[in-house]
Amino acid sequence: MVEENxxxxxxxxxxxxxxxxxxxxxxxxxxxxxxxxxxxxVGGTWFWNRYPxxxxxxxxYYYCYSxxxxxAQEWEWSGRYPEQPEIERYLNxxxxxxDLRRDIQLSTRVTAATFDDATNRWTVRTDxxxxxxxxxxxxxxxxxxxxxxxxxxxxxxxxxxxxxTATWPREPVDLTGKRVGLxxxxxxxxxxxxxxxxxxxxxxxxxxxxxxxLPARHRAFLSEDQAEIKADYDEIFDLTRQSFAxxxxxxxxxxxxxxxxEEREEILDGLWEEGGFKFLYGGFIDLLRxxxxxxxxxxxxxxKIRETVKDPETAELLCPxxxxxxxxxxxxxxxxxxxxxxxxxxxxxxxxxxxxxITPTGLRTTTAEYEFDVLVFATGFDAxxxxxxxxxxxxTDGIPLSEAWSDGPRTYLxxxxxxxxxxxxxxxxxxxxxxxxxxxxxxxxxxxxxGCLEYLRDEGWTRxxxxxxxxxxxxxxxxxxxxxxxxxRANSWYVGANIPGKPRxxxxxxxxxxxxxxxxxxxxxxxxxxxxxxxxAAGG
Ligand code: N01
Numbered sequence: 001m002v003e004e005n006x007x008x009x010x011x012x013x014x015x016x017x018x019x020x021x022x023x024x025x026x027x028x029x030x031x032x033x034x035x036x037x038x039x040x041x042v043g044g045t046w047f048w049n050r051y052p053x054x055x056x057x058x059x060x061y062y063y064c065y066s067x068x069x070x071x072a073q074e075w076e077w078s079g080r081y082p083e084q085p086e087i088e089r090y091l092n093x094x095x096x097x098x099d100l101r102r103d104i105q106l107s108t109r110v111t112a113a114t115f116d117d118a119t120n121r122w123t124v125r126t127d128x129x130x131x132x133x134x135x136x137x138x139x140x141x142x143x144x145x146x147x148x149x150x151x152x153x154x155x156x157x158x159x160x161x162x163x164x165t166a167t168w169p170r171e172p173v174d175l176t177g178k179r180v181g182l183x184x185x186x187x188x189x190x191x192x193x194x195x196x197x198x199x200x201x202x203x204x205x206x207x208x209x210x211x212x213x214l215p216a217r218h219r220a221f222l223s224e225d226q227a228e229i230k231a232d233y234d235e236i237f238d239l240t241r242q243s244f245a246x247x248x249x250x251x252x253x254x255x256x257x258x259x260x261x262e263e264r265e266e267i268l269d270g271l272w273e274e275g276g277f278k279f280l281y282g283g284f285i286d287l288l289r290x291x292x293x294x295x296x297x298x299x300x301x302x303x304k305i306r307e308t309v310k311d312p313e314t315a316e317l318l319c320p321x322x323x324x325x326x327x328x329x330x331x332x333x334x335x336x337x338x339x340x341x342x343x344x345x346x347x348x349x350x351x352x353x354x355x356x357x358i359t360p361t362g363l364r365t366t367t368a369e370y371e372f373d374v375l376v377f378a379t380g381f382d383a384x385x386x387x388x389x390x391x392x393x394x395x396t397d398g399i400p401l402s403e404a405w406s407d408g409p410r411t412y413l414x415x416x417x418x419x420x421x422x423x424x425x426x427x428x429x430x431x432x433x434x435x436x437x438x439x440x441x442x443x444x445x446x447x448x449x450x451g452c453l454e455y456l457r458d459e460g461w462t463r464x465x466x467x468x469x470x471x472x473x474x475x476x477x478x479x480x481x482x483x484x485x486x487x488x489r490a491n492s493w494y495v496g497a498n499i500p501g502k503p504r505x506x507x508x509x510x511x512x513x514x515x516x517x518x519x520x521x522x523x524x525x526x527x528x529x530x531x532x533x534x535x536x537a538a539g540g
Contacts, residue, residue: 004034009453010124010134011035012110012391015044017140017426017442019091020065023098024450025138031453034134035104036126042095042104044142046087051165051188051378052173052195054084057216057332058437059276061229062248064090066237067443071097073230079220080276081332105130112392113137115421120463120535122422135462138424138449139388140442143434146386148499150183150379154358158375165192165378175199181363181372183355185211187331189378194335196376197345204370205340206350209491210320212301213331217275241444244512246437249282256284256293268300280326287326288486288510294324301325308337315340317349327490329434383493384429384507385409395420408496408505410475412466412530413520415445421465421534424449429507430478432516434494440513448520452528462535470530482506 011021014037025031039047056063060077071094078086095101105126112125122137124130147166149155155162163173165188180200182189185207197203221229229236239248256264271279279297286293302319309315318337339345353365362371382389385405393401396419404410404419411417414431415424426445427433433441456464482488487510491497495504509516523529 004032005130005132006032007034007132007134008032009034009136009138010110010113010122010132011138011140012124013037013044013140013142013145014039014042014095014104014106015046015140015142015145016065016091016439017142017446018044018104019094019098019100020067020442021138021140021426021446021449022100022103024067024446025453026103027098029450029454029457033103034132035100035140036108036110036124036130037104037106038109040107041088041092042101042106043088043091044140045145046084046091048145048166049168049188050084050170051163051168051192051376052199053191053193053334054165054168054188055081055191055216055218055334056087057081057187057276058247060086062236062240063087063437063439065094065439065443066233066240068098069233072233072237076226077221079218081216081218110391112394113423114394114398115396115423117396120422136422136424136453137393138426139428140426141387141391143384143427143438144381144493146382146390148380148382148386149377151500152355152358152363154363157360158358158362159360160362160373160375162375162377165189165376166381175374177201178373179371180204180374180376181206181370182376182378183350184378184380185209186378186380187329188380190331190333190336192376192378193345194333194339197339197342200374201344203345204348204372205345206348206355207317208350208354209328210318211328211331212298212320212325213333213336214277214279214301215272215275216332216334217273218334240437240440241517242514243281244514245277245281245432245435246440246513247277247281249278252282253285254283255286256290256296259284264296265300268297272300272304276332277330280330288324289484291324291486291489294326294486298325305337308341310341314347317347323490324486327486327488327494328492329494380493380498382499382502383496384434385496385502386499388425388428393420393423395423406503408503409507410471412471412474413523414509415448415520416464416466416531418466418468418471421463424452430474430509432509432511432513435508435510436513444513444517444520448524451524455524455528456533459533460536461533463533464528465532465534467530467532474530477511478509479506481509481511485510 008031026033060082109127121133179202183206236248271283306315409429411430414428496502
């Protein structure tokens with residue numbers, strides 16, 4: 001339990017967002033900050049997701065903090081796409097380098113937060129019995145941190161071992177000689193498939209929806225790579241802050257149909273060979289807007305799948321159809337499709353033949369029964385809203401966030417919710433967040449919030465709240481942009497479709513970073529337009 005119980009800011013979560021928020025608010029603004037973190041270590045996503053094969057699918061040298069040039073110069077990434085332990089080590093290094101640990105209370109879940117209209121302060125409660133107050137509450141809970149466990153009957157009856165990719169144990173899991181059933185083929189399942197197949201006696205992958213996965217083309221960095229990156233860091237970080245999705249790719253304005261077919265193939269071949277997200281963001285500007293353009297890229301990937309997977313029936317099952325490439329978050333892999341050429345790996349389509357029940361010895365689909373020693377669930381998250389709604393957050397008049405968001409999340413700029421004064425949501429719904437390289441989105445939000453807190457302090461305000469009008473207009477803008485994009489054409493977690501009963505709403509802002517940043521800056525420059533400022537420093 002903490003001894004001190006009143007803070008300027010309480011931050012929830014000690015991942016990429018929470019760590020930077022603590023540094024910024026404490027060391028730049030000289031505020032009194034407390035961070036609560038559920039895990040017994042820092043790292044957030046990179047603390048929890050320890051499944052075999054877990055590695056970042058943005059490249060290391062720009063999937064990192066840019067706020068400290070010294071940090072960027074001193075840290076050495078081992079290669080293009082670091083594995084989970086290396087990113088966890090990086091975040092621990094940052095924690096120690098900036099002396100953050102002393103203000104982080106680990107192994108503590110925030111269970112409730114209530115706003116007091118009379119004092120303009122939040123009371124924050126934890127599962128360890130803490131009850132602290134803070135002027136501001138800043139959530140840094142991550143967009144993909146509330147695991148979703150499918151409601152399949154019989155799960156408790158399974159006699160073997162059950163693992164979830166999102167909460168994979170710290171101690172090594174030995175799958176040697178085991179018969180493993182893996183459910184889910186999103187980024188986590190796709191990354192976990194090759195290393196599990198390499199160890200297990202037999203792996204059966206249960207696929208509901210095939211995904212468009214791109215080769216990562218991971219490689220170790222040579223010392224020349226390190227030197228080049230470090231020499232170019234200013235430009236790299238500038239590009240990440242200017243580009244559509246936070247990647248340091250030079251902007252393209254080339255439309256797919258404007259390029260003759262042969263040249264187009266060459267461009268796609270080059271992007272495919274280069275690997276990673278450049279295929280989506282670095283080749284053509286219209287893949288997420290124009291269905292015809294998207295179909296060309298989609299068919300290109302299907303052709304690659306068919307070329308890679310030797311059994312034509314399996315290849316066809318792995319080919320995504322009926323939704324555009326990129327409308328579901330595209331995974332990046334190492335040898336995913338190749339793994340289906342192994343003798344010990346098989347694929348089961350549970351779209352046509354759904355899992356009906358988990359049995360003590362395995363599982364049963366409508367038409368077949370399977371026996372396993374181990375079940376692995378890679379079934380995703382209650383994305384973007386889940387971790388916020390799993391806390392009992394109550395705003396003015398005691399209104400719960402779950403009630404305010406009963407028809408889906410509504411925010412102003414993804415940063416605040418009307419009726420919840422002094423609450424800021426880092427990478428909240430309504431901001432580009434998950435459609436961006438996350439550290440870039442996080443730094444932009446934390447910097448904006450810090451600027452706002454400084455302004456309030458300088459001007460003597462103790463309360464800030466998004467107005468209903470500003471929130472309505474923003475929500476409409478987010479929906480309009482989303483509806484005009486291809487994102488709404490897939491049943492993805494972007495629209496809440498993976499959680500039964502969740503309102504179908506396009507949650508991230510799809511207009512891209514430049515437009516979003518410009519809007520945030522304009523709001524700030526106009527004295528926090530769309531926010532009601534109130535309270536008085538003297539009045540508490
Ligand atoms: O989760 P997902 P994830 N019965 O939701 C299936 C980030 N990430 O953990 O598509 C059967 O993508 C579900 O099927 P369907 C990244 O942003 C990043 O893999 O809903 N199947 C799907 O196949 C990513 O997008 C990295 O039809 C069920 C799978 O489970 C996000 O996290 C690595 C089911 C879930 O896929 C989430 O990825 C990993 C059911 N009842 C993740 N319920 C890196 O940067 C769900 N499924 C490295």
